[in-house]
Amino acid sequence: MCVASLNESEIQAWIDRKSIEKLVKSLLSEDEEEVKVVGLLS
Numbered sequence: 001m002c003v004a005s006l007n008e009s010e011i012q013a014w015i016d017r018k019s020i021e022k023l024v025k026s027l028l029s030e031d032e033e034e035v036k037v038v039g040l041l042s
Contacts, residue, residue, distance in 0.1 A: 006014075
C-alpha cells in the first residue's frame, strides 16, 4: 500500500477506524473478564 497516494483525511479515517477497533476489542475483553469474575463470586 502506497501511503503517498492517500490524502490526509483518508489516513486519519483509517487510523480512527483502527483505534476504534482496538477500543472495542479491549472493552469486549474487559467485559469477558468481569463476567468470569462475577461467575466465580456467585
